[in-house]
Amino acid sequence: MVVVRYxxxxxxxxxxxxxxxxxLKLGLDPEAVLVLRNGKxxxxxxxxxxxxxxxxxxxxxxx
Amino acid sequence: xxxxxMKCRKCGRPAAINMRRHKLxxxxxxxxxxxxxxxERTIRQFGMLAPDDRVLVAVSGGKDSLxxxxxxxxxxxxxxxxxxxxGIPDGGYSTESKVRALRFAEARGAVCHVVSVRDRYGLSVPxxxxxxxxxxxxxxxxxxxxxxxxxxxxWEGGFSVLVTGHNLDDEAAxxxxxxxxxxxxxxxxxxxxxxxxxxxxxxxxxxLCLMYEREVAAYALVCGIDYIxxxxxxxxxxxxxxxxxxxxQLEQRSPGAKAYFFxxxxxxxxxxxxxxxxxxxxxxxxxxxxxxPTTAPGLCAFCRLWQSDTQGxxx
Numbered sequence: 001m002v003v004v005r006y007x008x009x010x011x012x013x014x015x016x017x018x019x020x021x022x023x024l025k026l027g028l029d030p031e032a033v034l035v036l037r038n039g040k041x042x043x044x045x046x047x048x049x050x051x052x053x054x055x056x057x058x059x060x061x062x063x
Numbered sequence: 064x065x066x067x068x069m070k071c072r073k074c075g076r077p078a079a080i081n082m083r084r085h086k087l088x089x090x091x092x093x094x095x096x097x098x099x100x101x102x103e104r105t106i107r108q109f110g111m112l113a114p115d116d117r118v119l120v121a122v123s124g125g126k127d128s129l130x131x132x133x134x135x136x137x138x139x140x141x142x143x144x145x146x147x148x149x150g151i152p153d154g155g156y157s158t159e160s161k162v163r164a165l166r167f168a169e170a171r172g173a174v175c176h177v178v179s180v181r182d183r184y185g186l187s188v189p190x191x192x193x194x195x196x197x198x199x200x201x202x203x204x205x206x207x208x209x210x211x212x213x214x215x216x217x218w219e220g221g222f223s224v225l226v227t228g229h230n231l232d233d234e235a236a237x238x239x240x241x242x243x244x245x246x247x248x249x250x251x252x253x254x255x256x257x258x259x260x261x262x263x264x265x266x267x268x269x270x271l272c273l274m275y276e277r278e279v280a281a282y283a284l285v286c287g288i289d290y291i292x293x294x295x296x297x298x299x300x301x302x303x304x305x306x307x308x309x310x311x312q313l314e315q316r317s318p319g320a321k322a323y324f325f326x327x328x329x330x331x332x333x334x335x336x337x338x339x340x341x342x343x344x345x346x347x348x349x350x351x352x353x354x355x356p357t358t359a360p361g362l363c364a365f366c367r368l369w370q371s372d373t374q375g376x377x378x
Contacts, residue, residue, distance in 0.1 A: 042079060043080055043088060044081060057284065059276050059280035060307050061298065
């Protein structure tokens with residue numbers, strides 16, 4: 001399983017999908033987030049593997 | 064590690080970021096230098112900074128302001144920072160953001176000045192908003208407070224230029240809002256450089272104005288800049304976020320759309336293709352209380368805010 005964290009919540013996704021797949025699976029906009037896999041920034045095409053710890057970081061701020 | 068399909072254009076290592084608008088993928092080692100080069104180019108393009116400038120960076124503890132400060136320090140500018148403690152208690156927001164700004168400064172041996180709104184004026188920004196009965200307009204009030212303090216600090220401290228961390232998404236969102244509501248005054252003034260065209264006004268520049276918000280966040284993450292990732296609790300539902308969402312939908316369909324929207328606007332203004340008819344020149348007066356320039360005689364909008372017996376309308 002791949003553990004994905006986003007805004008304090010945890011999700012479990014199947015390995016083998018790309019970072020972009022994970023972003024879309026969570027209903028997020030790929031332009032508005034970045035993906036850290038095991039603490040390292042990866043581009044959207046990175047394939048997530050079993051045991052990976054993934055954090056999706058929202059990049060949009062405003063007020 | 065290493066199972067990225069996309070490779071760095073410069074060295075062939077796995078890519079850390081793919082920037083579709085540039086058709087450019089870079090790894091975490093090549094990206095920071097590229098980013099700094101882009102910012103340096105923007106600074107040159109708009110004549111933002113001179114090597115001997117005394118620079119004040121307005122920092123919030125967020126990714127944009129800490130990243131621009133990082134870049135300026137690495138480029139060799141004499142850059143001090145100002146953190147304004149707004150006193151936002153929700154989830155320790157102000158405390159957390161201040162800690163990050165001060166830690167950043169300490170790690171680099173840089174100077175970060177702190178001004179607490181409550182210590183200096185007696186109320187935090189949320190308390191002031193409550194007192195003024197403008198709880199629903201905290202963001203505009205907060206903006207007014209920050210602009211006043213930043214300008215005054217830069218001017219009184221003898222800084223030659225004030226740097227803010229506005230990125231291209233910020234600028235494009237403001238441009239979209241002002242275009243959809245046809246605000247010629249705001250459109251005329253929107254610029255990467257705001258000159259100090261009156262006594263008491265600091266020169267303001269935005270070195271990140273051509274960088275996407277996503278690119279700035281990537282820079283902060285790759286460089287290990289510890290920034291506050293939580294959104295300001297008062298920004299939830301802010302109109303800027305709505306415009307950014309729409310712009311990102313455009314970007315998703317057409318990479319480069321956000322940059323095109325903003326840069327073509329600047330180009331059209333510069334070339335004279337879009338002209339804003341100048342109204343009568345507005346005379347600026349010194350505020351009776353603080354001395355900062357204001358359009359109306361008497362007190363400036365900021366000082367009116369702190370009067371207990373009048374409406375704190377902006378002007």
